[in-house]
Amino acid sequence: xxxxxxxxxxxxxxxxxxxxxxxxxxxxxxxxxxxxxxxxxxxxxxxxxxxxxxxxxxxxxxxxxxxxxxxxxxxxxxxxxxxxxxxxxxxxxxxxxxxxxxxxxxxxxxxxxxxxxxxxxxxxxxxxxxxxxxxxxxxxxxxxxxxxxxxxxxxxxxxxxxxxxxxxxxxxxxxxxxxxxxxxxxxxxxxxxxxxxxxxxxxxxxxxxxxxxxxxxxxxxxxxxxxxxxxxxxxxxxxxxxxxxxxxxxxxxxxxxxxxxxxxxxxxxxxxxxxxxxxxxxxxxxxxxxxxxxxxxxxxxxxxxxxxxxxxxxxxxxxxxxxxxxxxxxxxxxxxxxxxxxxxxxxxxxxxxxxxxxxxxxxxxxxxxxxxxxxxxxxxxxxxxxxxxxxxxxxxxxxxxxxxxxxxxxxxxxx
Amino acid sequence: xxxxxxxxxxxxxxxxxxxxxxxxxxxxxxxxxxxxxxxxxxxxxxxxxxxxxxxxxxxxxxxxxxxxxxxxxxxxxxxxxxxxxxxxxxxxxxxxxxxxxxxxxxxxxxxxxxxxxxxxxxxxxxxxxxxxxxxxxxx
Numbered sequence: 001x002x003x004x005x006x007x008x009x010x011x012x013x014x015x016x017x018x019x020x021x022x023x024x025x026x027x028x029x030x031x032x033x034x035x036x037x038x039x040x041x042x043x044x045x046x047x048x049x050x051x052x053x054x055x056x057x058x059x060x061x062x063x064x065x066x067x068x069x070x071x072x073x074x075x076x077x078x079x080x081x082x083x084x085x086x087x088x089x090x091x092x093x094x095x096x097x098x099x100x101x102x103x104x105x106x107x108x109x110x111x112x113x114x115x116x117x118x119x120x121x122x123x124x125x126x127x128x129x130x131x132x133x134x135x136x137x138x139x140x141x142x143x144x145x146x147x148x149x150x151x152x153x154x155x156x157x158x159x160x161x162x163x164x165x166x167x168x169x170x171x172x173x174x175x176x177x178x179x180x181x182x183x184x185x186x187x188x189x190x191x192x193x194x195x196x197x198x199x200x201x202x203x204x205x206x207x208x209x210x211x212x213x214x215x216x217x218x219x220x221x222x223x224x225x226x227x228x229x230x231x232x233x234x235x236x237x238x239x240x241x242x243x244x245x246x247x248x249x250x251x252x253x254x255x256x257x258x259x260x261x262x263x264x265x266x267x268x269x270x271x272x273x274x275x276x277x278x279x280x281x282x283x284x285x286x287x288x289x290x291x292x293x294x295x296x297x298x299x300x301x302x303x304x305x306x307x308x309x310x311x312x313x314x315x316x317x318x319x320x321x322x323x324x325x326x327x328x329x330x331x332x333x334x335x336x337x338x339x340x341x342x343x344x345x346x347x348x349x350x351x352x353x354x355x356x357x358x359x360x361x362x363x364x365x366x367x368x369x370x371x372x373x374x375x376x377x378x379x380x381x382x383x384x385x386x387x388x389x390x391x392x393x394x395x396x397x398x399x400x401x402x403x404x405x406x407x408x409x410x411x412x413x414x415x
Numbered sequence: 416x417x418x419x420x421x422x423x424x425x426x427x428x429x430x431x432x433x434x435x436x437x438x439x440x441x442x443x444x445x446x447x448x449x450x451x452x453x454x455x456x457x458x459x460x461x462x463x464x465x466x467x468x469x470x471x472x473x474x475x476x477x478x479x480x481x482x483x484x485x486x487x488x489x490x491x492x493x494x495x496x497x498x499x500x501x502x503x504x505x506x507x508x509x510x511x512x513x514x515x516x517x518x519x520x521x522x523x524x525x526x527x528x529x530x531x532x533x534x535x536x537x538x539x540x541x542x543x544x545x546x547x548x549x550x551x552x553x554x
Contacts, residue, residue, distance in 0.1 A: 352482060353454070358422060370453060370455070371454075384454065384455035384456060384479065413428070414423075
């Protein structure tokens with residue numbers, strides 16, 4: 001893939017696309033470091049959605065009038081654009097629009113899991129799963145009598161691949177793993193995990209919510225059977241997520257939600273289903289959001305995903321070093337390097353993460369504090385909560401310096 | 416400066432750093448554990464009643480948490496001594512905010528009321544009005 005030296009970003013120009021970054025609270029400009037929760041939306045994405053509502057708005061796949069035709073074409077084209085972006089050679093038939101990553105997980109868990117799993121089957125997860133997959137597969141396993149196993153993490157916050165080889169057996173029906181941990185920042189070897197799963201005849205579901213926004217992702221290079229991510233974490237709108245699935249699998253699967261738009265033929269007695277991907281998209285879908293997602297992909301690709309990645313890694317490394325130099329900050333996850341993404345989870349000794357986040361908010365520094373939807377992982381780390389700074393294309397080193405100032409302030413207050 | 420540093424006035428920090436009535440009572444009339452799932456904090460409140468089975472004699476609390484929840488528990492434990500169970504059950508979030516004497520930002524209000532909620536739920540369970548082993552601020 002890329003070399004490190006891919007050129008720096010024109011941050012000033014990028015920032016001018018995000019008016020929200022100009023906002024001030026108590027005369028201090030906002031420092032937005034909560035990008036792993038949701039990223040900000042650039043003007044071209046907002047404009048694309050506004051223009052859609054202003055000039056194109058109509059329901060899709062219904063009317064034969066001009067507006068409906070244009071809306072349908074825009075909505076369908078967004079599927080093609082996503083397929084191209086993640087390397088899905090099957091095109092739109094392999095790209096299902098959902099509400100978010102969580103719904104993508106649930107779609108597979110209900111449609112495939114409920115029908116295919118039973119006693120004796122194993123679902124293999126990692127200890128760093130987000131609740132989106134952990135809770136979903138845990139509950140589907142309860143329902144079906146399948147067993148859930150967790151691949152352990154080592155003390156650096158990486159997956160223990162020897163344990164992965166032990167966990168994944170011929171009884172494994174599916175592996176579900178995060179591509180990038182939202183808590184540790186670990187970039188998991190998902191192609192290797194998938195290869196192990198396939199050797200045992202198991203499927204592989206990769207949660208890419210924290211990966212697609214900030215690095216080039218090729219689902220066919222990973223060979224994932226399913227791959228999921230959300231629009232709002234990649235400069236796109238809320239309300240839209242993606243489920244990629246291999247065409248043959250999606251064809252074999254039953255619908256997850258029923259209703260209009262997903263049918264071929266309906267009688268009072270029975271129904272048959274529409275072609276992919278519409279079979280999995282009942283009801284009026286997120287049309288403006290699909291238009292926005294396409295605009296977000298255009299925006300990111302214009303910058304270049306390799307440069308997005310390099311910028312984030314550079315900021316993460318800088319933040320890691322600054323936090324480490326503080327001496328009393330515990331940082332979670334691997335050291336900076338190719339298997340660490342642009343987010344840093346940490347705790348300041350003697351100050352609870354929630355207090356820390358409140359004091360940071362005084363400095364108008366926005367970070368996340370809490371369990372980040374990974375409660376079992378926090379149990380394992382032995383903390384109730386952590387603070388997390390996460391970066392995107394518009395963040396700067398100066399903003400990380402402000403984060404450090406806030407930490408110094410908190411330390412002083414609680415001394 | 417914004418609301419946050421106002422939240423950490425001297426009194427709050429003092430109670431956080433030197434909590435009053437911290438620990439467990441030897442023979443509590445009732446004891447209850449509750450959590451604030453938003454931050455994962457858990458608090459145990461031990462209550463000892465007078466012989467009239469109505470008046471609160473001692474309160475102790477234990478558990479880890481943020482400055483707001485810990486200071487609130489510390490202050491509440493002192494305030495409750497001498498009050499009746501009915502008076503405890505009548506308390507609401509305004510009483511807690513008044514007690515803390517600082518503005519609490521909306522995102523932190525659950526931290527502030529955790530101790531009150533745990534004490535009230537413990538009292539309700541003691542009176543047989545609630546049947547639950549562990550409660551949460553989300554209830």
